[in-house]
Amino acid sequence: MMTSATSAIEHSSPTGDVPAMERVDVLIIGAGLSGIGAAVSLKKEHPERSFLIVEAHESFGGTWWTHRYPGARSDSDLHTFGYSFKPWEGATIASAGQILDYLATVVQEYDLERDMRLRHRVSEATWSSADASWTVVATRTDTGETVHIAARFLWMNQGYYDHANGYRPDWAGxxxxxxxxxxxxxxxxxxxxxxxxxxxxxxxxxxxxxxxxxxxxxxxxxxxxxxxxxxxxxxxxHELAVTLAKLDVPAAWQHEIMRRQFIADRAELIAMSVDRNExxxxxxxxxxxxxxxxxxxxxxxxxxxxxxxxxxxxxxxxxxxxxxxxxxxxxxxxxxxxxxxxxxxxxxxxxxxxxxxxxxATGLVVSLFGGIDFAVDGTRIDPSEQVTYRGLMITELPNFAYTFGYFRWSWTLRAELVAGFVNRLLTHLDRTGAESVVPRLRAEDADMPLLPWIDPDNANPGYMMRSQSTMYRRGDREPWTHFKEYTEERESIPAIDLNEGALSYGFRQVRPGAPEFASVSASASASSGNN
Missing domain, CATH: 3.50.50.60 (FAD/NAD(P)-binding domain)
Incomplete structure (x- = not known):
């Protein structure tokens, strides 16, 4: 069953050619806004679990650390782009530096630096059904050392584009x-x-x-x-934020009021784009x-x-x-x-x-899961040949989730919904005694057409259209669709039935010599259900 760590990260001793590795319950890849939020959610919802955040760059912050051009700033309001649990107290539109300061405060408040492994570029992730765990291979960019990390659950929060290479057309001359x-x-x-x-x-x-x-x-x-x-x-x-500040409304209340205001405004704009486009x-x-x-x-x-x-x-x-x-x-x-x-x-x-x-300023190059090579029980899995499960998981990749934000809403609104889903799924694994979960197409999906990851009638930015052949697919029915609106998903994602037929659970007998991460907590093993 999905274990719950009772202590900090465990290390295995090398024997022969087997490299030393850290073992954790959850490995988060990416220390940007999504990865930091994912780590905070784990600390809040699963304090008994061990986790690590691995990040290829030399600091956390993701986009806000790598984009250093003059004037770099948010394109979304910070009341929805910021976290629901951390009030934003600055201007509605913020500079990259201000956002980095905000993230640094969150990292400090939740003591996340000790759980980060910076300058770790992940290249491989291999799943073993016998061990019910992933083994991730990373290279330390500062020393060239190869690092191995074992994890029960892999959570991709690396963003969606190639930080090292921007898109540039091939211009003559x-x-x-x-x-x-x-x-x-x-x-x-x-x-x-x-x-x-x-x-x-x-x-x-x-x-x-x-x-x-x-x-x-x-x-x-x-x-x-x-x-x-x-x-x-x-x-x-925003003028409402100015008014609330003048009235000396508590920061947490201001943040929630403004968050609701921006969500309502965005919902109205999206509805207008559908009903009164001209x-x-x-x-x-x-x-x-x-x-x-x-x-x-x-x-x-x-x-x-x-x-x-x-x-x-x-x-x-x-x-x-x-x-x-x-x-x-x-x-x-x-x-x-x-x-x-x-x-x-x-x-x-x-x-x-x-x-x-x-x-x-010609755009981004979309990078599917950071270009990591995936394998399951010795068989390579190409995610671009797989299908999304509700924009949360990928077929044939066990104990795997990814964060991909909204196109028309602030990224963080969806990142927090994904975090809620992952934490509920981890609890479900504990309660049912399952060691693994993987989305699989059902018998009734055998004739389902596999469509490009984005519908150009819905959204057609250049970087999305250029990446159609390199990204995972979607279906024409639930639960194989994605890119929905926040106003729908804030209801539908928390209501996902974790026992639906598209989710296949695995139960294992521990083989002799298989790595043990920690004992199962009493509260988890005593519970059952689909939540």
Whole structure:
């Protein structure tokens, strides 16, 4: 049965060629916002269990540690992007540094640093049914040492994109350009744009964050976009949050009130995108028009061809991007790139854009589970050939869960729902005496078509569309679907029947010499049920 550790992490002694390894109940991969939240949930719900967080980078923070470009900030409000258990007390839209400080406070308050293994890049994860455990192989990036960790349950919280490689199209003549070319994911500490002409290729959230920051010192910044994006201006601090602070409402109450406010606002916006799509389109375009100079060609530069919310709407706090355009510090060009030359970019229209620095804010490269190689009982499992179970687990991978957030809502809202599911599943394993659980297609699913992981009619950002062939699949029926809205899943995920036929449980007899992690707690072994 799924064991509950009564002590800290155990170490096995090496014998012969068997490497020493740490043994834990739960191994969390990734020390970003999701991984830290997962660890806190385990401490709260399963204090008897041992766990580790492994992280490839030299510090925790995930995106907020790796993205160091000027102006890096949240694209979601921090009352829903922050944790439900840790009140956010700053501005509604926060900088990367402020978010890192917030995460550092959580790490300190819950004493998580001792449970982290930083600079550990995981390459392999192998499941043994005989031992009912995973063996994970990682390399220490500081020493080159190979590390082995055994875990009863594997919980992926590494995010969804490749931190080491951003997406850059293959432009003709790029090697001829004499200036600097940088990707926001790899911003050089010594890059000086003072007085220079900077071209930012792209018009998403990254570009919207970068451009106002760059215009503080650059001579001029041009946003070069292939097609427009929807933007929405919002106060850096919500007026309701200001009112609550003036009334001296306790921080926890302020956080909960604002959280509910933003959820209600987002639900209304999503409903409008479905029921009154053209009205929403007009609303967003006219919002941009009001903040741009008179006579500005809004239809060309700020009227997207796709439906509102089919791609993520970029937040512009206090309208700062529009302000840089009004003031002449930034401009927008909508065209495609024909080729680069020595001094800049030649567009398909024939226009030439001079540049000293080109920033390729051209998107992300999706990475499925960090590129880890998985095997089950000696057979390699390619997750891209498997099917999602409700966006929580993957077929044929036992004792495995992953966190993937929302497209139209704050990531953390779903991360906390996933944490609730995993903790309930761990309790269920204890109560039933099962050692493992794995989703498997049922007999009635034999004729089910396996569809690409994302429906382009629902969402079609470039990074998602580019990754269709490399990601896991979905079905056309429950429970093999995902990418639902928070307003539905906050009810449906806690109500999942853990005894449904799609979940297959394994019970084992301990073989002689099999590793024992710890004894089962009395309370767990005495209980039974499906919750």
């Amino acid at each position: 790029l090697e001829l350009f004499d200036g600097d070319v940088v990707h926001p994911q790899h911003w050089p500490d010594d890059l000086d744009v003072s007085g220079k002409h900077v071209i930012v290729i792209g018009s998403g959230a990254t570009a919207a964050s970068l451009i106002p920051a760059l215009t503080d010192t650059a001579g001029h910044v041009t946003m070069l976009q292939r097609s427009p994006t929807y933007f929405t201006s919002r106060p850096r601090t 009205d929403l389109r007009t609303l967003l375009i006219e919002e941009a028009r009001r903040q741009l100079p008179a006579g500005y060609d809004v239809e060309r530069h700020f009227a997207p061809r796709y439906r509102p919310l089919q791609q993520r709407t970029a937040a512009v706090p206090d309208g700062d991007l529009f302000a840089t355009i009004r003031e002449g510090r930034a401009s927008v060009v909508t065209d495609t790139i024909d080729h680069f030359d020595k001094s800049g970019i030649v567009l398909t229209s024939g226009e030439h854009l001079d540049a000293d620095v080109v920033v390729t």
